[in-house]
Amino acid sequence: MIERRPMLDLLAHLILLIGVLLVAFPVYVTFVASTQTAAEVQQAPMSLLPGSHLIENYTQVITGGSNTGSSAPVGRMMWVSLITALVISIGKISISLLSAFAVVYFRFPGRMLCFWMIFVTLMLPVEVRISPTYQVVAGLGLLNSYAGLTLPLIASATATFLFRQFFMTVPDELAEAARIDGASPMRFFRDILLPLSRTSIAALFVIQFIYGWNQYLWPLLVTTQEDMYPVVIGIRRMIAGGDAATEWNLVMATAMLAMLPPAAVVVLMQRWFVKGLVDAEK
Amino acid sequence: MNTSAVAGQKRVVFSGLVLPYLLLAPQLIITVVFFFWPAAQALWQSTQMQDAFGIGSEFVGLENFTTLFSTPEYLASFRLTAAFSTAVAVSGLVIALLLAVMANRVIRAATAYKTLLIWPYAVAPAIAAVLWLFLFSPAVGILALALRHVGVDWNHLLNGDQAFLLVVITSVWKQVSYNFLFFLAGLQSIPRSLLEAAAIDGAGPWRRFRTIVFPLLSPTTFFLLVVNVIYAFFDTFAVIDAATQGGPGGQTAVLVYKVYQDGFKGLDFGSSAAQSVVLMLIVTVLTVMQFRFIDRRVQY
Numbered sequence: 001m002i003e004r005r006p007m008l009d010l011l012a013h014l015i016l017l018i019g020v021l022l023v024a025f026p027v028y029v030t031f032v033a034s035t036q037t038a039a040e041v042q043q044a045p046m047s048l049l050p051g052s053h054l055i056e057n058y059t060q061v062i063t064g065g066s067n068t069g070s071s072a073p074v075g076r077m078m079w080v081s082l083i084t085a086l087v088i089s090i091g092k093i094s095i096s097l098l099s100a101f102a103v104v105y106f107r108f109p110g111r112m113l114c115f116w117m118i119f120v121t122l123m124l125p126v127e128v129r130i131s132p133t134y135q136v137v138a139g140l141g142l143l144n145s146y147a148g149l150t151l152p153l154i155a156s157a158t159a160t161f162l163f164r165q166f167f168m169t170v171p172d173e174l175a176e177a178a179r180i181d182g183a184s185p186m187r188f189f190r191d192i193l194l195p196l197s198r199t200s201i202a203a204l205f206v207i208q209f210i211y212g213w214n215q216y217l218w219p220l221l222v223t224t225q226e227d228m229y230p231v232v233i234g235i236r237r238m239i240a241g242g243d244a245a246t247e248w249n250l251v252m253a254t255a256m257l258a259m260l261p262p263a264a265v266v267v268l269m270q271r272w273f274v275k276g277l278v279d280a281e282k
Numbered sequence: 283m284n285t286s287a288v289a290g291q292k293r294v295v296f297s298g299l300v301l302p303y304l305l306l307a308p309q310l311i312i313t314v315v316f317f318f319w320p321a322a323q324a325l326w327q328s329t330q331m332q333d334a335f336g337i338g339s340e341f342v343g344l345e346n347f348t349t350l351f352s353t354p355e356y357l358a359s360f361r362l363t364a365a366f367s368t369a370v371a372v373s374g375l376v377i378a379l380l381l382a383v384m385a386n387r388v389i390r391a392a393t394a395y396k397t398l399l400i401w402p403y404a405v406a407p408a409i410a411a412v413l414w415l416f417l418f419s420p421a422v423g424i425l426a427l428a429l430r431h432v433g434v435d436w437n438h439l440l441n442g443d444q445a446f447l448l449v450v451i452t453s454v455w456k457q458v459s460y461n462f463l464f465f466l467a468g469l470q471s472i473p474r475s476l477l478e479a480a481a482i483d484g485a486g487p488w489r490r491f492r493t494i495v496f497p498l499l500s501p502t503t504f505f506l507l508v509v510n511v512i513y514a515f516f517d518t519f520a521v522i523d524a525a526t527q528g529g530p531g532g533q534t535a536v537l538v539y540k541v542y543q544d545g546f547k548g549l550d551f552g553s554s555a556a557q558s559v560v561l562m563l564i565v566t567v568l569t570v571m572q573f574r575f576i577d578r579r580v581q582y
Contacts, residue, residue: 008487012384013391019381020398023455026413029424033416045427095308102305107295114306121317122569127516127538128561131545131554132320132327140315152316160309168292175294185296214406216520221546232406236524239412248416255412262404267397274400274463 027259034058034253041248057253072226072234074254080149081213081230082261087150088212089205092159097197100163101189105175121157126218134221148222149230153215159204166200167193203276206269210262231258324562327555339552346556355532356540356557363536366450367514374454374510375503378461383491385462386469396466403459407452407517411524414452438526442533445526449534452525453518461506468502469495508572512565537561 029048033041036051062075103115126133133152142148170193178188219230229237235254239246266273328346330339350356385395402410417425418438426436438445472495480490519538522528528535528543535543538561545554 005487009388012387015384016381016388016391016395016399019377019384019458020395023399023402023459026410026417026455029417030413042422044422045424046422048424095312098305099309102302104292105296106298106302106305108299108302111302114310117318118309118313121313124317124321124562124565125512125516127519127541128558128565129317129320129324130542131551131558132323133316134546135323136316136320151312155309155312155316172292172294175292175296179294179296185298185301188296210404214404214408214520216406216408216523217542220523232408232520235412236408239415239524248419248422251412252416255409258409259405262406263401266401266404270397270400274467277460277463 030252030255033249034256036249038247038249041252053249057249058257061250061253061257072229072237074231074234074257076227077229077231077234078257078261080228081232081258083146084149084215084219084230085209085212085261087146088153088215089208091150091154092156092208093201093204095154096157096159096163097194097201100160100167101193103160104164104167105185105188118157118160121155122161126152130217130221137222143222144225144228149215149219149228150212153212153218159208162200162204163197166197170196199272199275202269203272205276206265206273207276209265213262321562324555324558327551328559330555331552342552346552347560350553350556350560358532359535359537359540362446362533363515366446366518366534366536367511369450370453370457370514370518371507371510373450374457374461375506377454378458378506379465379499379503381458382462382465382469383495385466396463399462400459402456403463405456406520407456408520408524410456411449411452411521414448414455415525418448438530440530442530445530445534449518449521449525452521453514456521457510457513461510464502464506465499468499472498505572508568512568515561515564515568537564 032048032050033046034057035054036046037053040046040051061073062078063073099114099118103111137143137148137152140148142151174192175188178192183191213230214232215230216232219233220236223229223233226234226237231254235251235258238251238254329341329343331342331345381399385392385399388395405413415423417423418436420426420437420439423436429436436444438448476494477490480494485493515536516538518536519542522534522536522539523542526534528539537557541554541557541561544550544557548554
C-alpha cells in the first residue's frame, strides 16, 4: 500500500487465507462425503480424503434419489429449479423493462399512482405475507405449477427500479432523434433502449437467477408433489428421516449439484454480478 | 448528467395514451393479484378470530395483536430475533470488514481472493444449512466429533444454545461474501491521496484506519447493517427450517419462522396474520431507514 511493511502484508495474506479456508472447508467436506459410501461416511471420524464412489453416488441421486426420506430423482428437481430460476429472472426483467419504459418515456393520467403501486412492493418480501399469498395462489388453482412457483416472486420492483434509474441517464437526444425520424415508441425501445441496457440486463439476470434458484420458503408451501420440488426443497426432504437414517453421502452429492449452477453463474459472470448487486441495492 | 434526469423527469416523451397502460399491465396485474390482494387479506385476517373448526370467523378488532403481545412465546421469539439479528449482523460485518481491509491491502492477489471469497453468495441458505448441519451432526459430523474430543458435548438437537450457534454460524458464513463485496467497493473508493497525506504526517496503518478509513466507510457500514438485519429477519428462514426447524423447544424460532409455524402447522391464521402485520411494520421501518440513508448518501 502506502509504506512498505512486509510483516503487515504477510499478516494480510494469512488472514485472507484463513478466510478462504473457512469459506471452502464445508464445501470440501461435502465433496469428500459425496464420493464415499454411506458406511464410510458413518465412520467416526470419516476420512477427509475423497472416496471411490463419486460416479456411483451422483448417478444414483440424479436418476433415483436416496433410499430413505424422499426418493425423487434429483435430475428432475434440477430441471424444476432451472425452469423456475429462468422464468423468474426472464419474467422479472421483461415486465420491468416494459413498465420502466412506460413510466420514464410517457406522460399519462395515473402515472404516479402506477409508479407508487409498483414501488411499494420493494418494502415487503414474500416471507412477510406468506399465508394470504398462499391462499390466493391456492384459490387460483396454481399449487404445484410453475406459475404458482414463479408469479408471486416476480411481483417485486427491484428490477423496475434499476431500469428506471438507468433510463433516466439515457440522453434525451436519442429519443428526440428517434421521434424526428418518425420511429414509433416500440421501435425506439427495441432498437435503441434495449441494446443500451444490455449490461444492466446481464447483471440483473445473474442476481435474479440466483435468487430464483435459491428460493426456499415459497416452494416449500406451494409444492406438495415430488415431481415439482426444486432441488433446494428436495434436499430438505432427504434429511427428513432423522439423523441416523440419513444417507449423508447421497445428500451431500445432491448438495454439490444444487450449489453448482448458481456458483458457476457467479464465478463466470463475476463482473456483471458485482455490477448488478451494487446497482440494485443502491 | 442533464438536469432533467436529476429532477426525475424526461424532457422528451412519447405521445400515446393506450400504449403506456399496455406496457404497465403485466407488472400491475401481477402486483395487484400477488401483492395487494394478499397484503389486504393479511390486514383483514389479522382482525379476525377463526372458530375451532376453521369454518366461521368473527371480527375481533385488535384482539389478535393484544393477545400476541401478552403471549410469552411470542415475546420470547421477539427477544430471540433481536439476539439472532444482532449476532448475525455484527459478526458478519466485523469478519467481512477485516477480510475487505486485508484484500484491499494486498494488491497482487486481490482478484483471486475476491473470487474465492464471494461465491458463498450463490449458495442457497438451505444448502448452507445442510452443509453445516452435516459438519455438526451429533452422530457423524466431524466438527461435533472434534468438539467431543476436547470435552464439549455437542448436540444441537437437545441444546438450545448450540442450535442457536449453529444457525448463527451458517447465516454468517452465507452473508460474509455479500458484506465483503460492499466493503471492498467502499474501501476502493477512498481517495489514496488522503491516506498518503496521513502517512506522510506519520499516521500508522491502524491510526489511518481509525481516523480516516472507518469514518469514510460509515455510510457503507450503515447500509450493510440495515441489509443484514433484514437478511437475519427473513432470508434465514431457510437456514432455520433446514437446520433446526425452530427447535429445540422453540429456541431458534425467530419471528418469521413463527409466522410459518403458527399459520401452516398450527392453522391459527388470525394470529399468523397479526404476526405478519407486525413483521410488515418492522420491514417498512427498516426500508424507510435504508432509503433515507441513500438520500443522504447522494450528498456525500
